[in-house]
Amino acid sequence: MALYRTVQLSGCARMCVSVARPYSTVARSPSTPLPLRSKLLFFLSQHFYDVEQLLSWSSWLRNWTLRRKNTFYSYTQEQYGNNVAAAFYILSLKGGFRFSGQSEWFRPNEKGKFSWDFVNFQEHPIEEVDVSGTVINCTGLDNLVSQKNLRTLSLRGCREVDDWFLSRLHIFQESLEELNLSGCPRISVGGLCALHHLRKLRKLDLSSLPRVQNPGLVRILLEEVLPHCHITGVEYDEGLQAFQEEKDSEALSSTGTGA
């Protein structure tokens, strides 16, 4: 396949009105250092239209797969009822769950195979769900809307769980008692402030949330709003340490320049 070179105009990039239209004129090097493969792809996409188009197709494909995995399981719901549809959805995501009244968990094995026994439990709502590390997202919650008895939800390390997902959790406000949000890279304060609907919440795990800037303050504010909830994974003085170090370094530098 012929690779078409983009014309690189360094100074006139902004003014390219009639010239080889710059797709990525707004390009600048990304803020965080990338691994070698990404750096190579980035360099190639800056210079060749084909590579850029391939990369945009691959990101479109990734979004399409996500949408497909989180689609609404309407056929299963019609045939077997809400509970089995929710169960099937969780198993397809490679998560685990436990029916209420049962004690064993249903999970797929390492190869992704799971037993189809869950089809027999049409009358049992789901009580505990563990979808850690899966690609569950906000639209996928449509499958779990009917599970009004949900008590435990574990979302450890789910990379697609974001603030919009948390804003939808109010559907479980009467029943949810344990929520584990550790390691979700997309959650920020905007979503955590929507958790005040969950009145029955008793345990909340907020460890390692990279986008929450002052976790200690957020913990205090959440404890104010959810008085019966025990929040783990974050200490009160997290987020304060940086300020203390700044003050120390300021003090050092001022003594340095003053003297």
Next chain:
Amino acid sequence: VRFDDNRVEVTKEIHAVRAMPGSDWQPLEITPGLPPERADVVIVGGGVVGWSVAYWLKRKERIRDGVRVLVVEKDPTYSQASTVLSVGGIRQQFSLPENIHLSLASAEFLRSINEHLGVLNEDPVDLQFNHSGYLFIASEKGAGIMEENYRTQRYAGAKVTLLSPAQVKEKFPWLNTEGVALASYGLENEGWFDPWSLLNALRRKAISMGVYQCFGEVTGFRYSTHSMPTDDSHQMSFKRIRYVNVRMPNSLEYQPVECAIVVNAAGAHSGKVADLAGIGSGPKDTLAAVPVPVEPRKRYVYVLHCPDGPGLDTPFLIDYSGVYCRREGLGGNYIAGLSPEEEEEPDTRDLEVDYNFFQDRIWPLLAHRVPAFECTKVASAWAGYYDYNTFDQNCILGLHPLVNNMYFATGFSGHGLQQSPAAGRALAELILDGGFRTLDLSALGFERIFHQEPVLERSIV
């Protein structure tokens, strides 16, 4: 001397490279920042609505570079633009179904904003969306209307719930429920976000798709007029805009941009832009004499600091007196405001803030509703313009009947930011597909203005 010869050769080489095909080097200096000489669609106004239209036009074009779009913005610093001075809330609690659908579709867009506006190898868009919901409070008088609105909203798909005063007191103990008969609380897709991030994301993506941006002021249109007789032999004259005169900042130089379609998304100044096209200057008692009823209205926004104020669960509170208040950040800061009555509308010549307005009008009402705000301090304040539709305070989306190629996306009266993605899509569908495809917003066109049938929205803030 040899050194000089070498230097001269090197400079010549640079010139030669610059003059090769594909280069924009010209022997005569041209002013930087001039818009192109012709464009298919010229969008007047570079706010969130203008860039949303530009983005959707590029997204819907069937072939690459099928539509050449130019966005003309008067002020590169956006110092007086309504978008960036907006409080940034989005809600679905309207009484008109079209407004609810516009808002819902925009929330849907914002939810998957990185799919729509993600540019390759750029940082993902971070809107800082706070999902805190809106809480509307109604007195005895307004309870009936609130219940009707609730039914309309649920039917349209908004996730809203009604709360009794006891439930309000239980959920929000810091609220004084005296005089409260009913409250309406949005559970999903409601809250507030950073308008500047949305504007920049739309702009970045649109520019990466090939939209031209020009900083200049539209000072006039060159149009051709043709008349046609009506059934009862009245002569109606129709205009078609041929050139848009874009004047460069701090200069008298202007560039006439030849265009096929003009979109008026100029926000508070849409009325002036429409006047430039001659709308509203016809003989009295004819259609040509009806101006576009959009004018700027100044609104004050105050930032309050109250250390004992409501906590993380503060919704965007809107009282039946019109006072609104929301949390800002985590440090005990709040944003409050009130739309003044018709009689006490402030002067729109500048954006100076009147602090007495807070002391006299807002603070008593706010302190009555939220007792914690009795000891609050005004940390700062700003003012911004609403592109106020004086006719019925709802947006005007559509083609003007008398100017054959001028589309309007204006008159949002304070809801421009929250309705911009869906309104942009609707206008792009009108332009490229000839009619609305996803949302039927024909009730928000110009016909209602000419027939003098206002489509009223009952819950304006």
